[in-house]
Amino acid sequence: MVVSVGAYFLVAMFKPEQICDQEYLNKALKLVNSAKQLTTMAGQTRPNNISVCKVVQTFIEEIPANLVVSDISIRPEQYIIRGTTPIIDEAYDYVKLLDFGPLAEKNLSTLQNGSGSFSWTIDVTFKKGKK
Protein backbone atom coordinates (compact mmCIF):
# COMPACT_ATOMS: atom_id res chain seq x y z
CA MET A 1 0.00 0.00 0.00
CA VAL A 2 2.84 2.35 0.85
CA VAL A 3 4.31 1.78 -2.62
CA SER A 4 1.00 2.52 -4.37
CA VAL A 5 0.36 5.67 -2.29
CA GLY A 6 3.96 6.78 -2.99
CA ALA A 7 3.52 6.09 -6.71
CA TYR A 8 0.32 8.12 -6.78
CA PHE A 9 1.83 11.15 -5.04
CA LEU A 10 4.93 10.93 -7.24
CA VAL A 11 2.83 10.98 -10.41
CA ALA A 12 0.59 13.73 -9.02
CA MET A 13 3.61 15.88 -8.10
CA PHE A 14 5.07 15.88 -11.61
CA LYS A 15 2.15 17.42 -13.43
CA PRO A 16 3.31 18.82 -16.81
CA GLU A 17 3.29 22.58 -17.18
CA GLN A 18 2.36 24.77 -20.12
CA ILE A 19 5.44 25.21 -22.32
CA CYS A 20 4.32 28.27 -24.24
CA ASP A 21 3.08 31.73 -23.31
CA GLN A 22 -0.48 31.11 -22.11
CA GLU A 23 -1.50 34.74 -22.62
CA TYR A 24 -0.25 34.75 -26.21
CA LEU A 25 -1.95 31.39 -26.80
CA ASN A 26 -5.27 32.78 -25.51
CA LYS A 27 -4.97 35.83 -27.77
CA ALA A 28 -4.17 33.61 -30.76
CA LEU A 29 -7.15 31.34 -30.06
CA LYS A 30 -9.42 34.36 -29.67
CA LEU A 31 -8.24 35.67 -33.03
CA VAL A 32 -8.83 32.29 -34.70
CA ASN A 33 -12.33 32.10 -33.19
CA SER A 34 -13.30 35.57 -34.36
CA ALA A 35 -12.02 34.78 -37.88
CA LYS A 36 -14.04 31.54 -37.89
CA GLN A 37 -17.12 33.35 -36.61
CA LEU A 38 -16.84 36.06 -39.27
CA THR A 39 -16.31 33.68 -42.16
CA THR A 40 -19.15 31.41 -40.98
CA MET A 41 -21.45 34.42 -40.67
CA ALA A 42 -20.48 35.70 -44.12
CA GLY A 43 -21.03 32.20 -45.54
CA GLN A 44 -24.45 31.79 -43.93
CA THR A 45 -25.76 34.99 -45.49
CA ARG A 46 -25.31 33.64 -49.03
CA PRO A 47 -28.31 31.71 -50.35
CA ASN A 48 -27.06 28.24 -51.33
CA ASN A 49 -23.57 29.59 -50.68
CA ILE A 50 -23.28 31.22 -54.12
CA SER A 51 -21.45 34.39 -55.01
CA VAL A 52 -23.34 36.08 -57.84
CA CYS A 53 -20.25 38.13 -58.77
CA LYS A 54 -18.18 34.96 -59.20
CA VAL A 55 -20.89 33.39 -61.33
CA VAL A 56 -21.03 36.45 -63.62
CA GLN A 57 -17.25 36.42 -63.81
CA THR A 58 -17.21 32.74 -64.78
CA PHE A 59 -19.80 33.37 -67.50
CA ILE A 60 -17.96 36.37 -68.91
CA GLU A 61 -14.35 35.19 -68.61
CA GLU A 62 -14.88 32.03 -70.61
CA ILE A 63 -16.96 33.53 -73.39
CA PRO A 64 -15.56 32.93 -76.92
CA ALA A 65 -15.28 35.83 -79.37
CA ASN A 66 -18.19 34.89 -81.64
CA LEU A 67 -20.70 34.26 -78.88
CA VAL A 68 -23.05 37.18 -78.19
CA VAL A 69 -24.77 37.14 -74.81
CA SER A 70 -28.29 38.52 -74.74
CA ASP A 71 -29.27 37.78 -71.16
CA ILE A 72 -28.08 36.20 -67.94
CA SER A 73 -30.23 35.18 -65.02
CA ILE A 74 -28.66 34.19 -61.72
CA ARG A 75 -30.78 32.82 -58.94
CA PRO A 76 -29.50 30.66 -56.08
CA GLU A 77 -31.05 27.51 -57.53
CA GLN A 78 -30.54 28.12 -61.26
CA TYR A 79 -28.34 30.08 -63.66
CA ILE A 80 -29.43 30.72 -67.24
CA ILE A 81 -27.43 32.40 -69.98
CA ARG A 82 -28.77 33.02 -73.48
CA GLY A 83 -27.25 34.38 -76.64
CA THR A 84 -26.58 33.94 -80.33
CA THR A 85 -23.65 32.74 -82.37
CA PRO A 86 -22.85 32.14 -86.04
CA ILE A 87 -20.72 29.11 -85.08
CA ILE A 88 -22.66 26.60 -83.03
CA ASP A 89 -19.53 24.62 -82.05
CA GLU A 90 -18.41 27.60 -79.99
CA ALA A 91 -21.50 27.26 -77.82
CA TYR A 92 -20.62 23.58 -77.22
CA ASP A 93 -17.03 24.52 -76.36
CA TYR A 94 -18.26 27.30 -74.08
CA VAL A 95 -20.52 25.06 -72.03
CA LYS A 96 -17.59 22.69 -71.46
CA LEU A 97 -15.47 25.56 -70.13
CA LEU A 98 -18.02 26.65 -67.53
CA ASP A 99 -17.03 25.27 -64.16
CA PHE A 100 -19.55 25.62 -61.35
CA GLY A 101 -18.40 22.67 -59.28
CA PRO A 102 -19.16 18.95 -59.27
CA LEU A 103 -22.85 19.35 -58.40
CA ALA A 104 -23.64 21.60 -61.35
CA GLU A 105 -25.66 20.12 -64.20
CA LYS A 106 -25.22 22.10 -67.40
CA ASN A 107 -27.68 21.81 -70.21
CA LEU A 108 -27.19 23.46 -73.60
CA SER A 109 -30.08 23.88 -76.00
CA THR A 110 -29.71 25.44 -79.44
CA LEU A 111 -32.07 26.72 -82.08
CA GLN A 112 -31.24 27.66 -85.67
CA ASN A 113 -32.52 31.11 -86.63
CA GLY A 114 -33.67 32.05 -90.12
CA SER A 115 -30.63 34.25 -90.68
CA GLY A 116 -28.26 31.31 -90.33
CA SER A 117 -27.18 32.17 -86.79
CA PHE A 118 -28.00 30.05 -83.80
CA SER A 119 -29.70 30.92 -80.52
CA TRP A 120 -28.31 29.07 -77.57
CA THR A 121 -29.37 28.68 -73.95
CA ILE A 122 -27.29 27.24 -71.15
CA ASP A 123 -29.20 26.18 -68.09
CA VAL A 124 -27.22 25.38 -64.94
CA THR A 125 -28.97 23.61 -62.10
CA PHE A 126 -27.60 21.89 -59.04
CA LYS A 127 -27.95 18.42 -57.69
CA LYS A 128 -28.90 18.32 -54.03
CA GLY A 129 -25.91 18.84 -51.74
CA LYS A 130 -23.63 21.66 -50.74
CA LYS A 131 -22.31 23.74 -53.64
Place this chain on the structure above:
Amino acid sequence: MLESFLNDKSKFRIMVIFRIVIGMIFLGTAFYFVSMASDTLLENNRLASNYQSEKNWLAKFKPAKLNAIIASVPKPAKEQEVEDVQNKQLALLQKHHVTILNVRKDSVSKGAAPKKGSLPFVKADLQLQSSWDNLVAALNELEKKNLVVITDLQLDSKDGESVFTRMSYNIYYEQGKK
Protein backbone atom coordinates in the same frame (compact mmCIF):
# COMPACT_ATOMS: atom_id res chain seq x y z
CA MET B 1 -10.28 -27.22 11.80
CA LEU B 2 -12.66 -24.46 10.67
CA GLU B 3 -15.21 -25.68 13.17
CA SER B 4 -12.75 -25.54 16.05
CA PHE B 5 -11.68 -22.06 14.89
CA LEU B 6 -15.29 -20.89 14.85
CA ASN B 7 -15.87 -22.37 18.31
CA ASP B 8 -12.73 -20.78 19.66
CA LYS B 9 -13.60 -18.08 22.18
CA SER B 10 -10.03 -16.89 22.79
CA LYS B 11 -8.49 -13.58 21.68
CA PHE B 12 -6.58 -15.48 18.99
CA ARG B 13 -9.69 -15.78 16.80
CA ILE B 14 -10.54 -12.06 17.17
CA MET B 15 -6.94 -11.13 16.30
CA VAL B 16 -6.99 -13.31 13.16
CA ILE B 17 -10.31 -11.82 12.00
CA PHE B 18 -9.09 -8.31 12.79
CA ARG B 19 -5.90 -8.86 10.76
CA ILE B 20 -7.84 -10.28 7.83
CA VAL B 21 -10.11 -7.21 7.82
CA ILE B 22 -7.16 -4.80 8.11
CA GLY B 23 -5.35 -6.68 5.33
CA MET B 24 -8.38 -6.36 3.05
CA ILE B 25 -8.68 -2.64 3.77
CA PHE B 26 -4.96 -2.18 2.98
CA LEU B 27 -5.30 -4.20 -0.20
CA GLY B 28 -8.35 -2.16 -1.31
CA THR B 29 -6.56 1.10 -0.55
CA ALA B 30 -3.50 -0.07 -2.49
CA PHE B 31 -5.65 -0.92 -5.51
CA TYR B 32 -7.40 2.42 -5.24
CA PHE B 33 -4.11 4.36 -5.23
CA VAL B 34 -2.66 2.26 -8.06
CA SER B 35 -5.72 3.05 -10.13
CA MET B 36 -5.49 6.76 -9.21
CA ALA B 37 -1.79 6.80 -10.13
CA SER B 38 -2.53 5.18 -13.45
CA ASP B 39 -5.33 7.69 -14.25
CA THR B 40 -3.14 10.64 -13.23
CA LEU B 41 -0.31 9.33 -15.38
CA LEU B 42 -2.61 9.10 -18.38
CA GLU B 43 -3.95 12.60 -17.71
CA ASN B 44 -0.38 13.94 -17.40
CA ASN B 45 0.57 12.36 -20.72
CA ARG B 46 -2.49 13.85 -22.37
CA LEU B 47 -1.69 17.28 -20.94
CA ALA B 48 1.96 17.07 -22.01
CA SER B 49 0.92 16.08 -25.51
CA ASN B 50 -1.63 18.95 -25.64
CA TYR B 51 0.91 21.48 -24.42
CA GLN B 52 3.40 20.28 -27.02
CA SER B 53 0.89 20.52 -29.86
CA GLU B 54 -0.19 23.98 -28.64
CA LYS B 55 3.47 25.03 -28.69
CA ASN B 56 3.95 23.66 -32.20
CA TRP B 57 0.74 25.32 -33.40
CA LEU B 58 1.76 28.64 -31.85
CA ALA B 59 5.17 28.45 -33.55
CA LYS B 60 3.43 28.21 -36.93
CA PHE B 61 0.74 30.78 -36.06
CA LYS B 62 0.90 33.93 -38.20
CA PRO B 63 -1.30 36.63 -36.66
CA ALA B 64 -0.66 39.06 -39.54
CA LYS B 65 -2.10 36.59 -42.04
CA LEU B 66 -5.18 36.00 -39.91
CA ASN B 67 -5.67 39.72 -39.30
CA ALA B 68 -5.55 40.23 -43.06
CA ILE B 69 -8.26 37.58 -43.50
CA ILE B 70 -10.40 39.21 -40.81
CA ALA B 71 -9.93 42.60 -42.44
CA SER B 72 -10.91 41.22 -45.86
CA VAL B 73 -14.14 39.56 -44.69
CA PRO B 74 -17.04 42.02 -45.11
CA LYS B 75 -18.66 42.84 -41.80
CA PRO B 76 -22.31 43.60 -41.07
CA ALA B 77 -23.12 47.28 -40.74
CA LYS B 78 -24.33 48.79 -37.51
CA GLU B 79 -28.08 49.28 -37.42
CA GLN B 80 -27.82 53.06 -37.59
CA GLU B 81 -25.46 52.87 -40.58
CA VAL B 82 -27.76 50.87 -42.87
CA GLU B 83 -29.16 53.95 -44.64
CA ASP B 84 -25.63 55.22 -45.15
CA VAL B 85 -24.51 51.85 -46.58
CA GLN B 86 -27.48 51.89 -48.97
CA ASN B 87 -26.48 55.33 -50.22
CA LYS B 88 -22.85 54.27 -50.56
CA GLN B 89 -23.88 51.26 -52.65
CA LEU B 90 -25.80 53.53 -55.02
CA ALA B 91 -22.88 55.98 -55.15
CA LEU B 92 -20.59 53.08 -56.01
CA LEU B 93 -22.78 52.14 -58.97
CA GLN B 94 -22.78 55.73 -60.17
CA LYS B 95 -18.99 55.89 -59.78
CA HIS B 96 -18.80 53.09 -62.35
CA HIS B 97 -21.13 55.01 -64.71
CA VAL B 98 -24.02 52.64 -64.08
CA THR B 99 -27.32 54.48 -64.57
CA ILE B 100 -29.81 53.77 -61.81
CA LEU B 101 -33.25 53.58 -63.37
CA ASN B 102 -35.23 52.54 -60.36
CA VAL B 103 -34.57 51.76 -56.69
CA ARG B 104 -36.78 50.14 -54.12
CA LYS B 105 -35.10 49.82 -50.77
CA ASP B 106 -36.37 48.64 -47.42
CA SER B 107 -35.69 50.56 -44.27
CA VAL B 108 -34.50 48.89 -41.08
CA SER B 109 -38.02 48.85 -39.62
CA LYS B 110 -39.41 47.20 -42.78
CA GLY B 111 -36.61 44.67 -43.08
CA ALA B 112 -37.45 40.97 -43.03
CA ALA B 113 -37.60 39.48 -39.56
CA PRO B 114 -34.43 37.42 -39.15
CA LYS B 115 -34.56 33.70 -38.51
CA LYS B 116 -33.35 32.67 -35.08
CA GLY B 117 -29.56 32.89 -34.94
CA SER B 118 -29.18 34.68 -38.28
CA LEU B 119 -28.41 38.29 -39.03
CA PRO B 120 -31.17 40.76 -39.88
CA PHE B 121 -31.04 42.43 -43.28
CA VAL B 122 -32.72 45.01 -45.45
CA LYS B 123 -33.41 44.28 -49.09
CA ALA B 124 -32.94 46.53 -52.09
CA ASP B 125 -34.26 45.97 -55.63
CA LEU B 126 -32.62 47.96 -58.42
CA GLN B 127 -33.00 48.46 -62.13
CA LEU B 128 -29.84 49.61 -63.88
CA GLN B 129 -28.51 50.44 -67.30
CA SER B 130 -24.83 50.33 -68.24
CA SER B 131 -22.16 48.80 -70.43
CA TRP B 132 -20.98 45.25 -69.67
CA ASP B 133 -17.57 46.41 -68.47
CA ASN B 134 -18.93 49.06 -66.13
CA LEU B 135 -21.48 46.66 -64.70
CA VAL B 136 -18.89 43.94 -64.03
CA ALA B 137 -16.56 46.50 -62.42
CA ALA B 138 -19.39 47.73 -60.18
CA LEU B 139 -20.46 44.18 -59.26
CA ASN B 140 -16.90 43.35 -58.25
CA GLU B 141 -16.93 46.15 -55.68
CA LEU B 142 -20.51 45.91 -54.52
CA GLU B 143 -20.00 43.08 -52.01
CA LYS B 144 -16.62 44.13 -50.70
CA LYS B 145 -17.06 46.94 -48.19
CA ASN B 146 -19.97 45.75 -46.06
CA LEU B 147 -21.79 42.49 -45.68
CA VAL B 148 -23.89 42.98 -48.80
CA VAL B 149 -25.06 39.90 -50.67
CA ILE B 150 -26.52 39.94 -54.16
CA THR B 151 -29.35 37.42 -54.16
CA ASP B 152 -30.80 37.79 -57.62
CA LEU B 153 -29.40 39.17 -60.87
CA GLN B 154 -31.03 39.41 -64.29
CA LEU B 155 -29.02 40.90 -67.15
CA ASP B 156 -30.58 41.73 -70.52
CA SER B 157 -28.65 42.97 -73.52
CA LYS B 158 -30.53 43.50 -76.74
CA ASP B 159 -27.65 45.05 -78.71
CA GLY B 160 -24.71 43.30 -77.02
CA GLU B 161 -23.36 46.66 -75.85
CA SER B 162 -25.57 48.09 -73.12
CA VAL B 163 -27.09 45.94 -70.40
CA PHE B 164 -30.36 46.35 -68.59
CA THR B 165 -30.00 44.88 -65.10
CA ARG B 166 -32.46 43.86 -62.43
CA MET B 167 -30.70 43.17 -59.17
CA SER B 168 -31.67 42.43 -55.58
CA TYR B 169 -29.29 42.53 -52.69
CA ASN B 170 -29.45 42.25 -48.92
CA ILE B 171 -27.56 44.52 -46.57
CA TYR B 172 -26.89 42.67 -43.33
CA TYR B 173 -26.61 44.54 -40.06
CA GLU B 174 -26.14 43.89 -36.39
CA GLN B 175 -29.29 44.54 -34.47
CA GLY B 176 -29.07 47.01 -31.62
CA LYS B 177 -25.42 47.83 -32.30
CA LYS B 178 -25.24 51.57 -32.51
